[in-house]
Amino acid sequence: MNKQQLLLKGIERKREKEKERQAQKPNKPLAFIMTVIxxxxxxxxxxxxxxxFVIDEQNKALKNHDEFxxxxxxxxxINVMRKALVDNETIASQIQWPKWHVYFSDERLVPLDHADSNYGAFKKAVLDELTHKQIAGPTVYTxxxxxxxxxxxxxxxIAQEYELLLPSKRPFDLILLGCGPDGHTCSLFPGPKHAYLLEETHRKVMWCHDSPKPPSDRITITLPVVLAxxxxxxVAEGSAKKPIMDEIFNTVNKTLPCxxxxxxxxxxSAGDTTPDNAATHWFVSSDAIAGLRIETAAY
Incomplete structure (x- = not known):
């Protein structure tokens, strides 16, 4: 084999290696172009x-409005919020709590001091800590x-009254969500049994009367509110989330609310009322996506 043949063989080997490298890179579906992990x-x-991230969103909103x-x-x-916004002194010093208006994307229909209440959990983890530190808190809608x-x-x-509390002049600046192991978010659950929630297009808040997770009675904001x-x-943490993360980002299971x-x-082109550059961010732990073909980016 002469020198030229060796050179050509080397080039061909490099091409094959590049093909292998490209094949191993995670592929981001075009439809997820505004989703960042x-x-x-x-x-x-x-x-x-x-x-x-929350500070940046707060400051962006307060450039144009008097409230967040x-x-x-x-x-x-809620525990992540406490670690991020209360325990971290550098971040905490930048939070303008009195300008925050906090709503619940879903709430269990129990007394506010009940162990299952989302408000109760938020009060214990965040509001009580602010009071303890003598920091003026946000306006909270229960x-x-x-x-x-x-x-x-x-x-x-209860659902009808809570809908009247939601912002009427403009959409939310930021909605913070979790992801259930079944792909639900808010109290919007997958499956035909809960289609009455997921397919609602006019109401902003619905009564979920058959949650697969107790308590069965909840209220939830609807998909159009999230999209707007x-x-x-x-936020998704833990290895238990890995199967559903695979379904959401690789299988792209379109029956899942997330x-x-x-x-x-x-x-x-979907016809939804969404803002321009409607970014969706996922903050995930490494074990939640370990071994999955998912493209990530730093924040």
Missing amino acids: HEYPETSALASAFGQ LVAISGGSL INESLVQEGGSENEK SETVAF TLVNLRRSDP
């Missing part, structure tokens, strides 16, 4: 980046506790 090795690093409109879910998200009754006779009215938000961010948020906020 941020990966962190542990909760402390995730919370730090998440805190800076935020909706939050419950569960582990369900009408007086309507929570045995038998749920007023549950529909200026920015949406999910997938629908990603897809429809990225696709202006």
Whole structure:
């Protein structure tokens, strides 16, 4: 084999290696072009980046408005919020809590001091800490506790009243969400049984009367409210989330509420009311996506 043949063989080998390298790169579906995944090795690093993200969203909103409109879910998200926005002194010093208006993307229909209440969890993790530190807190919008009754006779009215509390002049600046192991978010659950929630196009808040997770009675904001938000961010931690993350980002299971948020906020042709550059961010732990073909970016 002469020198030229050796050179050509070397070039061909490089081409093959490049093909292999490209084949191993995660492929981001075009429909997810406005979805960004941020990966962190542990909760402390995730919370730090998440805190800076929230500060940036706050400051962006306050450039044009006098208030920061935020909706939050419950569960582990609230603990991340505490680590990010209360315990981290650098971030905490930049939070303008009195300008925050905090709503709940979903709420369990229980008394506000009940262990299952999202408001109760937020109060314990965040509001009580602010009070302890003598920091003025946000304006918080809760369900009408007086309507929570045995038998749920007023549950529909609770949803209707909470809808009237939502911002009417403009969409939310930021909605912070979790991701359930079944792909649900807010209290929007997958499957035909819960299509009445996921397919609602007119109501902003619905009564979920058959949650697969107790308690069965909840209220939830609807998909159009999530899609209209200026920015949406999910938090997903732990190896138990790995199967559903695979379904959302690789299988792209369109029956899952989390997938629908990603897809429809990225696709202006879907006919939804979404803002320009409607970014959707995911803050995830490394074990939640370990070994999956998912493209990540730093924040």
